[in-house]
Amino acid sequence: MARSSTTSDVFNAVAEAHRREILDTLIAGEKAVGTIVGDLSMSQPQVSKHLRVLSEVGLVSCRAEGRRRLYRLEPVRLQPFHEWLAKYEQAWNERLDRMGDYLKDLQQEGEPQ
Amino acid sequence: MARSSTTSDVFNAVAEAHRREILDTLIAGEKAVGTIVGDLSMSQPQVSKHLRVLSEVGLVSCRAEGRRRLYRLEPVRLQPFHEWLAKYEQAWNERLDRMGDYLKDLQQEGEPQ
């Protein structure tokens, strides 16, 4: 059989470097598609397609203004990442503690000299 | 032409749900491949292949013990995520502030009544 993953979750949406660039440029604030196309160097369809993916997972929202579409970051949707990372904080800290102990040991081995 | 992204960065490595499961199960501590295969329900080659990807981006490290390979989480390698998320913290907080102001406004509109 074949693959299982889809673009339809936040982790996949963010896995694409170009999509991360788009998110990055939106930190500055709401932008029209054309502005994004200008800021990054990507083709218009390319940007539109990536925006669609980002939009589907809720990472950006869209508002029409005349014939332009203004896209905006929805940082709240980054919560899954925060939650996911939080699970690893503990493991992380434990490793750092062990590292600290190790360094301390090294130091103590050196001192008696 | 074609695609540009590869599995060779942390974001892509983590984009796969199965790989996240593997990472999750390693929070408990070092585990042999067979143990992982047993804990999650994945085939042995499947696990080995995912471990390879995770290993290539440094999210796990490996240690041989007899004929078994013990894999261990390397939470330090999640730093790129932390850094990436940090950039959005500000936007996040601003949104929350605006939300707060909005709620305050709503409240004030109600009060005079």
Added chain:
DNA sequence: TTGACATATACCGATATTGGAATATATTGA
């Protein structure tokens, strides 16, 4: 209504990725 502008969509070819099955490569113990 027509034409220009802004964006979205459809279609396509190239390529990446996944999982399965089979097999290769250790390593241990008899």
Added chain:
DNA sequence: TCAATATATTCCAATATCGGTATATGTCAA
């Protein structure tokens, strides 16, 4: 040395994904 165990690797088919080109859709202005 040989069989058993543990893991990695190879080969394969199915399919997802990306970017490009062309085109559709929608909106404004004259």
